[in-house]
Amino acid sequence: MADVWTRKGGDSAPSAQDRGQVPGPLVGRERESRDLRALLENHRLVTVAGEVGVGKSRLAAEAVAEAVAHEVGECVLGVGKGRPAAEAVAGVGAQGAGPRVVVVRWPEGRQDAGSDAGPGSPVSLTAAVMEAAAGVHGRRGTAGVGAVADRLRAADVLLFLDDVDPVHAECVGMVQTLLEFVPSLRVLVTARRPLGLGGEAVLRLAPLSAEPTDEHRTAPAMKLFLDRFLERAGAGFDADDSDLSSVADICRYVGGLPLAVELAAEQAARSSVGEVAERLKEHQCWLSAPDMAAPRHRSLRDAVAAAYVLCDRDERIVWARASILAGGFDESTAAFVCAGGGLAPARVPACLTRLAGVGVLTPVRDPGGIREPRYRMAPAAHDFGGERLREAREFEVAAERRAIHFHRVAALAESLWSLGSQPQAVRLVLAEAEGLRAMLEYAPRQPELAAAALESVLNLWFWWAVYDGADEGRRHLLRLLPMCCSDTLLIARGLCLAAWLTAYGDPYGASELLQHAWPAAVLTGDDATIGRIAHVQGMLALHEGDLERATEQFQEAASTIPPHVSGGLPPAVSLAALAVTQAEQSPRAARRSARRALSQPGIRGDAWACLVARYAQAFVDHSDGRTGRARLRAHRALAALDGRLPAPHGCAALRDLITDIDRGSRSGLPTATVPRGLTGVAIPAQAGSGIPG
Numbered sequence: 001m002a003d004v005w006t007r008k009g010g011d012s013a014p015s016a017q018d019r020g021q022v023p024g025p026l027v028g029r030e031r032e033s034r035d036l037r038a039l040l041e042n043h044r045l046v047t048v049a050g051e052v053g054v055g056k057s058r059l060a061a062e063a064v065a066e067a068v069a070h071e072v073g074e075c076v077l078g079v080g081k082g083r084p085a086a087e088a089v090a091g092v093g094a095q096g097a098g099p100r101v102v103v104v105r106w107p108e109g110r111q112d113a114g115s116d117a118g119p120g121s122p123v124s125l126t127a128a129v130m131e132a133a134a135g136v137h138g139r140r141g142t143a144g145v146g147a148v149a150d151r152l153r154a155a156d157v158l159l160f161l162d163d164v165d166p167v168h169a170e171c172v173g174m175v176q177t178l179l180e181f182v183p184s185l186r187v188l189v190t191a192r193r194p195l196g197l198g199g200e201a202v203l204r205l206a207p208l209s210a211e212p213t214d215e216h217r218t219a220p221a222m223k224l225f226l227d228r229f230l231e232r233a234g235a236g237f238d239a240d241d242s243d244l245s246s247v248a249d250i251c252r253y254v255g256g257l258p259l260a261v262e263l264a265a266e267q268a269a270r271s272s273v274g275e276v277a278e279r280l281k282e283h284q285c286w287l288s289a290p291d292m293a294a295p296r297h298r299s300l301r302d303a304v305a306a307a308y309v310l311c312d313r314d315e316r317i318v319w320a321r322a323s324i325l326a327g328g329f330d331e332s333t334a335a336f337v338c339a340g341g342g343l344a345p346a347r348v349p350a351c352l353t354r355l356a357g358v359g360v361l362t363p364v365r366d367p368g369g370i371r372e373p374r375y376r377m378a379p380a381a382h383d384f385g386g387e388r389l390r391e392a393r394e395f396e397v398a399a400e401r402r403a404i405h406f407h408r409v410a411a412l413a414e415s416l417w418s419l420g421s422q423p424q425a426v427r428l429v430l431a432e433a434e435g436l437r438a439m440l441e442y443a444p445r446q447p448e449l450a451a452a453a454l455e456s457v458l459n460l461w462f463w464w465a466v467y468d469g470a471d472e473g474r475r476h477l478l479r480l481l482p483m484c485c486s487d488t489l490l491i492a493r494g495l496c497l498a499a500w501l502t503a504y505g506d507p508y509g510a511s512e513l514l515q516h517a518w519p520a521a522v523l524t525g526d527d528a529t530i531g532r533i534a535h536v537q538g539m540l541a542l543h544e545g546d547l548e549r550a551t552e553q554f555q556e557a558a559s560t561i562p563p564h565v566s567g568g569l570p571p572a573v574s575l576a577a578l579a580v581t582q583a584e585q586s587p588r589a590a591r592r593s594a595r596r597a598l599s600q601p602g603i604r605g606d607a608w609a610c611l612v613a614r615y616a617q618a619f620v621d622h623s624d625g626r627t628g629r630a631r632l633r634a635h636r637a638l639a640a641l642d643g644r645l646p647a648p649h650g651c652a653a654l655r656d657l658i659t660d661i662d663r664g665s666r667s668g669l670p671t672a673t674v675p676r677g678l679t680g681v682a683i684p685a686q687a688g689s690g691i692p693g
Helices: 030-042 056-070 084-089 125-134 145-151 165-181 220-233 243-253 258-270 273-280 300-308 313-322 331-338 345-357 379-391 395-418 422-445 447-459 461-466 470-483 488-502 507-524 527-544 547-560 571-582 587-598 607-623 627-639 651-663
Strands: 045-049 075-078 100-105 157-162 186-191 200-204 328-330 361-365 374-377
Touching (some): 030 056, 045 056, 056 157, 056 186, 100 125, 125 145, 125 157, 145 165, 157 165, 165 186, 220 243, 243 258, 243 273, 258 273, 258 300, 300 379, 313 331, 331 374, 331 395, 379 395, 395 422, 395 447, 395 461, 422 447, 422 461, 422 470, 447 470, 447 488, 461 470, 461 488, 470 488, 488 527, 507 527, 527 547, 527 571, 571 587, 571 607, 587 607, 607 627, 607 651
Parallel strands (some): 045 186, 045 200, 157 186
Antiparallel strands (some): 328 374
16 A cells, blocks of 8 residues: 555644644534543544544544643654644643553545655554554554554553544454454544444534524524634624624535535635625535645535545446435435436445445435435535536436436325325425425426426426415426427416416416416316416406406306316315305305315315315305304314424415404405516417417
């Protein structure tokens, strides 16, 4: 093996030139520091594991420094070059009668073997430990584990092996042998993954929280940013300043990774917090700081690359291809997206497990549970993987496979909703929301994906209309509709859904969309869409206070929409709206309409339609003076909801109705006018459809 390990000659601390900028104190690691001290007191082998830049070496070095400070006569026998650990443990003094600390660490610079090793560096980890324990530097050669064991037989020796990932296999064998033959030896290791030895105590270090906790009023990641920012900027920072929201955004964008937070603080001191937050919204591997103490940590890209070069070929491929997936993703999703080009789907799960072991992926579901494992990629690793994916010219292919997968997810969600499994549909969309959003945002850049993306938006109609996602759903529709003008059926459904989502915020824009949706729906003979257009027209008439026209439109919608059709609102909702419209002028007809709504086929399996119908019943009862019955119906409707899911559209109206009942006031119809606005939609032109361009 080539020269890969180095140590600073002598026992004194490195010079200022070697050190670079000395890092500040640890922030937000009080609990982890206590845990590490307890582990060191009770275990012979302790490993601090975590992703690149999470602060493993800093935390371990602080623990060693504290042990040094509390022990008399300690001597640091091995000190590496230019590392934060050296700052904590170097320069303790001459050897005395007490315990000893031996420190060996990976050299800074390039990651290939021998790239930064001096002429007198040891040729293996074992030789490096021997050299450090003997206090001799510059002697090239090899050393057996037995000789090292003989050298470390002194009482209370703590061997600190920092960043052992490049020689992980050798470290496992050496540490196992040393612990067996030197009973008094204790070993502290920092690595991306544990050694896997029996009796090993592992402290897994996670990124700092970007949200306030019970222990910290200010989020630990924000506190770290502000501490480093003030050190570098040398100026005051108003706690009430609007820039604090940008600081919070920065910490969320980088996932609380300490290295990224410190690099962002360095950049903010040179420019502005707002500018850094804006750039980090898109990408973060550009973060750098030339005067950071550790050369590898002077660039976030270089720090992540140090982990990338230690991965095998399959792991690198999975890392790059899985970076197309935003948020959490299942093992099966990654297998579908990442397989191909010589990588079999069956090999993907093992790669995911190994990437999770080194901190590139974070398990968000217990891998040993009943359901398949689920992962989330660390933000810096996600951006780095995206760069590798583009370099390999595979981004478009990966985006297409992502679109295929999430098109299936949207279709499954709509199927669950229409078949009466609405809670499962909502949970599925909640779990896949980030991935769906990323796919829909990217689709307009790749025109061949537009039709599948538009169909996905239509399948998710309930998410936009029932769960207050109208603005997002409308935005996706208005971007995708002009790209799909060849499919008249999709256009008709898309324009109708866009009008529905626009009706309350911009009735005039909704009316314009309906004018184009109507001929397209008639041309395709789509009764469901024709009926839903009538429902939206009834909503607009209700806004204008035209109860007669609203009644006609809701009646037409209820009679036109087929009872079991999927892909949009059912006739029961139109009947409920009809009952509310009739309540003032024709209470008997309103009660009949409300009963019809609750007697529709499949209504018991449609929790949302049932909720709306029960609201209509309670509204009609209250309008007719039956306040006790109205209150009981409203409370029962609310009690039937699943409190673990978002509140669907209609809950607020029920609560307002209960308030009106308790106050003894009458509920009015939503007839208030809405200020005129413009949708700005580019309506696609279709030859022979009667739709103007």
